[in-house]
Amino acid sequence: GNPLVNVNISAYYSTNTYRQFHKITDSSGFFMFEDVETASNFVVEATKSGYIKSSIIYDSSNLVNANGAEYYQEIILLPSNNTKRTITGSLMARASDD
Numbered sequence: 001g002n003p004l005v006n007v008n009i010s011a012y013y014s015t016n017t018y019r020q021f022h023k024i025t026d027s028s029g030f031f032m033f034e035d036v037e038t039a040s041n042f043v044v045e046a047t048k049s050g051y052i053k054s055s056i057i058y059d060s061s062n063l064v065n066a067n068g069a070e071y072y073q074e075i076i077l078l079p080s081n082n083t084k085r086t087i088t089g090s091l092m093a094r095a096s097d098d
Contacts, residue, residue, distance in 0.1 A: 003029025014041040
């Protein structure tokens with residue numbers, strides 16, 4: 001239940017893994033990606049030394065339905081001693097320009 005600081009957050013589109021985004025959680029365990037395109041699924045991965053990597057896939061149809069709204073998502077990282085730590089992030093979807 002405690003926020004986790006300095007977690008590496010990487011994200012990419014499932015159809016374009018070369019276009020990557022990177023953030024690090026702040027002192028509240030928070031991160032944010034803005035203007036996420038809705039043309040394909042968006043994958044968010046959280047990693048920190050001593051913890052098991054965690055991934056979330058945001059389905060493109062859900063991003064389209066967001067219509068510019070923000071998603072808030074808690075990501076649980078489990079360390080080797082199985083104590084839970086939580087980071088919270090958001091992403092803001094926008095319609096693609098296709």
